Amino acid sequence: MSQAKVDRYKEEKANRKKILAKEKRKRIAGTICGWLIALLIVGWAGYSGYNAYEKSRPIKTIYADLDAINNYMDTLSTEE
Template identity: 55%
Template sequence: MSQEKVDRYKEEKANRKKIMKREKIKKAIGSVVGTILCVVIVGWIGYSGYNFYQSQKAENPTSTEIDLSAVNDYLGSLSETGDAE
Protein backbone atom coordinates (compact mmCIF):
# COMPACT_ATOMS: atom_id res chain seq x y z
CA MET A 1 0.00 0.00 0.00
CA SER A 2 1.16 3.49 -0.67
CA GLN A 3 1.78 5.87 2.17
CA GLU A 4 -1.27 7.88 1.14
CA LYS A 5 -3.55 4.87 1.57
CA VAL A 6 -1.99 4.06 4.93
CA ASP A 7 -2.52 7.61 6.17
CA ARG A 8 -6.14 7.58 4.97
CA TYR A 9 -6.75 4.26 6.72
CA LYS A 10 -5.26 5.53 9.98
CA GLU A 11 -7.37 8.68 9.84
CA GLU A 12 -10.53 6.65 9.15
CA LYS A 13 -9.71 4.28 11.99
CA ALA A 14 -9.14 7.19 14.38
CA ASN A 15 -12.48 8.80 13.43
CA ARG A 16 -14.48 5.58 13.10
CA LYS A 17 -16.66 6.28 16.16
CA LYS A 18 -17.57 9.74 14.89
CA ILE A 19 -18.31 8.38 11.43
CA MET A 20 -20.50 5.57 12.81
CA LYS A 21 -22.36 7.99 15.09
CA ARG A 22 -22.98 10.37 12.17
CA GLU A 23 -24.29 7.49 10.03
CA LYS A 24 -26.64 6.33 12.81
CA ILE A 25 -28.00 9.86 13.20
CA LYS A 26 -28.55 10.17 9.43
CA LYS A 27 -30.34 6.82 9.38
CA ALA A 28 -32.55 7.80 12.34
CA ILE A 29 -33.42 11.14 10.77
CA GLY A 30 -34.25 9.39 7.50
CA SER A 31 -36.54 6.95 9.31
CA VAL A 32 -38.34 9.73 11.19
CA VAL A 33 -38.79 11.85 8.07
CA GLY A 34 -40.02 8.83 6.10
CA THR A 35 -42.51 7.91 8.80
CA ILE A 36 -43.82 11.47 9.05
CA LEU A 37 -44.13 11.64 5.27
CA CYS A 38 -46.11 8.39 5.18
CA VAL A 39 -48.44 9.58 7.96
CA VAL A 40 -49.03 12.86 6.14
CA ILE A 41 -49.79 11.09 2.86
CA VAL A 42 -52.20 8.62 4.48
CA GLY A 43 -53.88 11.46 6.41
CA TRP A 44 -54.25 13.53 3.26
CA ILE A 45 -55.77 10.60 1.37
CA GLY A 46 -58.19 9.95 4.24
CA TYR A 47 -59.17 13.60 4.52
CA SER A 48 -59.72 13.89 0.76
CA GLY A 49 -61.79 10.72 0.73
CA TYR A 50 -63.92 11.93 3.64
CA ASN A 51 -64.53 15.29 1.95
CA PHE A 52 -65.48 13.53 -1.28
CA TYR A 53 -67.88 11.28 0.61
CA GLN A 54 -69.47 14.25 2.38
CA SER A 55 -69.86 16.20 -0.87
CA GLN A 56 -71.52 13.20 -2.55
CA LYS A 57 -73.80 12.77 0.45
CA ALA A 58 -74.82 16.45 0.34
CA GLU A 59 -75.53 16.37 -3.41
CA ASN A 60 -77.69 13.24 -3.27
CA PRO A 61 -79.73 13.35 -0.09
CA THR A 62 -81.98 10.38 0.44
CA SER A 63 -85.41 10.70 1.93
CA THR A 64 -87.80 7.91 2.71
CA GLU A 65 -91.55 8.30 3.01
CA ILE A 66 -93.46 5.97 5.27
CA ASP A 67 -97.21 5.49 5.14
CA LEU A 68 -98.35 5.07 8.75
CA SER A 69 -102.09 5.14 8.03
CA ALA A 70 -102.44 1.40 8.69
CA VAL A 71 -100.77 1.76 12.09
CA ASN A 72 -102.96 4.75 12.96
CA ASP A 73 -106.11 2.84 11.94
CA TYR A 74 -105.03 -0.14 14.07
CA LEU A 75 -104.30 2.03 17.10
CA GLY A 76 -107.61 3.82 16.57
CA SER A 77 -109.49 0.53 16.50
CA LEU A 78 -107.75 -0.55 19.73
CA SER A 79 -108.80 2.60 21.54
CA GLU A 80 -112.39 2.25 20.29
CA THR A 81 -112.65 -1.31 21.60
CA GLY A 82 -111.11 -0.24 24.91
CA ASP A 83 -113.80 2.46 25.39
CA ALA A 84 -116.65 0.00 24.74
CA GLU A 85 -115.71 -2.27 27.63
Protein backbone atom coordinates (compact mmCIF):
# COMPACT_ATOMS: atom_id res chain seq x y z
CA MET A 1 0.00 0.00 0.00
CA SER A 2 1.13 3.50 -0.64
CA GLN A 3 1.88 5.84 2.20
CA ALA A 4 -1.20 7.95 1.41
CA LYS A 5 -3.47 4.92 1.77
CA VAL A 6 -1.82 4.00 5.05
CA ASP A 7 -2.29 7.53 6.38
CA ARG A 8 -5.98 7.59 5.31
CA TYR A 9 -6.54 4.23 6.99
CA LYS A 10 -4.93 5.41 10.23
CA GLU A 11 -6.99 8.61 10.20
CA GLU A 12 -10.19 6.68 9.53
CA LYS A 13 -9.38 4.22 12.30
CA ALA A 14 -8.70 7.06 14.74
CA ASN A 15 -12.01 8.79 13.91
CA ARG A 16 -14.11 5.66 13.47
CA LYS A 17 -16.32 6.32 16.51
CA LYS A 18 -17.05 9.87 15.38
CA ILE A 19 -17.80 8.71 11.85
CA LEU A 20 -20.14 5.93 13.02
CA ALA A 21 -21.92 8.30 15.44
CA LYS A 22 -22.42 10.85 12.64
CA GLU A 23 -23.80 8.19 10.30
CA LYS A 24 -26.13 6.97 13.04
CA ARG A 25 -27.44 10.51 13.64
CA LYS A 26 -28.04 10.97 9.90
CA ARG A 27 -29.90 7.65 9.71
CA ILE A 28 -32.09 8.50 12.71
CA ALA A 29 -32.81 11.99 11.36
CA GLY A 30 -33.75 10.52 7.99
CA THR A 31 -36.08 8.00 9.62
CA ILE A 32 -37.77 10.67 11.72
CA CYS A 33 -38.20 12.99 8.71
CA GLY A 34 -39.63 10.13 6.67
CA TRP A 35 -42.19 9.30 9.36
CA LEU A 36 -43.15 12.96 9.73
CA ILE A 37 -43.67 13.33 6.00
CA ALA A 38 -45.73 10.13 5.89
CA LEU A 39 -47.81 11.31 8.85
CA LEU A 40 -48.43 14.69 7.21
CA ILE A 41 -49.52 13.04 3.95
CA VAL A 42 -51.91 10.70 5.76
CA GLY A 43 -53.29 13.58 7.86
CA TRP A 44 -53.78 15.77 4.80
CA ALA A 45 -55.52 12.95 2.94
CA GLY A 46 -57.81 12.30 5.91
CA TYR A 47 -58.65 15.97 6.30
CA SER A 48 -59.36 16.37 2.58
CA GLY A 49 -61.50 13.24 2.55
CA TYR A 50 -63.48 14.41 5.56
CA ASN A 51 -64.09 17.83 3.98
CA ALA A 52 -65.24 16.22 0.73
CA TYR A 53 -67.59 13.96 2.70
CA GLU A 54 -69.04 16.86 4.68
CA LYS A 55 -69.59 18.93 1.52
CA SER A 56 -71.47 16.08 -0.15
CA ARG A 57 -73.93 15.73 2.74
CA PRO A 58 -77.21 17.64 2.56
CA ILE A 59 -77.43 20.82 4.63
CA LYS A 60 -79.56 20.52 7.75
CA THR A 61 -82.05 23.36 8.08
CA ILE A 62 -83.38 24.27 11.49
CA TYR A 63 -86.55 26.31 11.80
CA ALA A 64 -87.34 28.22 14.97
CA ASP A 65 -90.42 30.17 16.02
CA LEU A 66 -89.16 33.59 17.08
CA ASP A 67 -92.55 35.26 17.54
CA ALA A 68 -92.23 35.36 21.33
CA ILE A 69 -88.84 37.08 21.14
CA ASN A 70 -90.05 39.55 18.53
CA ASN A 71 -93.12 40.43 20.64
CA TYR A 72 -90.91 40.98 23.69
CA MET A 73 -88.50 43.16 21.73
CA ASP A 74 -91.46 45.25 20.45
CA THR A 75 -92.65 45.87 24.01
CA LEU A 76 -89.30 47.26 25.13
CA SER A 77 -89.03 50.99 25.10
CA THR A 78 -86.02 52.52 23.39
CA GLU A 79 -86.63 55.91 25.02
CA GLU A 80 -85.30 56.57 28.48
